[in-house]
Amino acid sequence: MIRSIATAAALAAGLATSALAEGEVHRVAIHVDENDPQVMNMALNNVANVQAHYESIGDEVIVEVVAYGPGLNMFVAGKSPVEDRISAMALEMDNLSFAACGNTHRNMSAKAGAEVPLISEAGIVPSGVVRLIELQEEGYAYVRP
Numbered sequence: 001m002i003r004s005i006a007t008a009a010a011l012a013a014g015l016a017t018s019a020l021a022e023g024e025v026h027r028v029a030i031h032v033d034e035n036d037p038q039v040m041n042m043a044l045n046n047v048a049n050v051q052a053h054y055e056s057i058g059d060e061v062i063v064e065v066v067a068y069g070p071g072l073n074m075f076v077a078g079k080s081p082v083e084d085r086i087s088a089m090a091l092e093m094d095n096l097s098f099a100a101c102g103n104t105h106r107n108m109s110a111k112a113g114a115e116v117p118l119i120s121e122a123g124i125v126p127s128g129v130v131r132l133i134e135l136q137e138e139g140y141a142y143v144r145p
Helices: 005-022 037-056 069-075 083-092 102-112 128-137
Strands: 025-032 060-067 096-101 122-125 141-143
Touching: 025 037, 025 069, 025 128, 037 060, 037 069, 037 083, 060 069, 060 128, 069 096, 069 102, 083 096, 096 102, 096 128, 102 122, 122 128, 128 141
Parallel strands: 025 060, 025 141, 060 096, 096 122
Antiparallel strands: none
């Protein structure tokens, strides 16, 4: 299970090297900015469908789900409507990572008057928007369910 963005980057580099002989490596950034269980589940459906497709043709795929704004509720421990599903998917998919916006988390914690706990699968990045820009600059396809 990927627990940090640095680990995801190392995994991406390793997969890219090993996949040259076997198949193509695809990279996908999935953006969630709505506190809507339907959108969150659609994002996770996208992850599962992309994984199944590329696996079926012998290719690799690296997926990062980036959440910010109201979408950060996707990663709030004890509050996320998809917490169990994220845990299961993270255990099944070594190529999947979750990035939580540090700006949103800081603001959410300040408003709550205490640190808002996030699920263990989510790594905090300084800015969700900046993370999406970085991923696109690294060649990731962008998907917003």
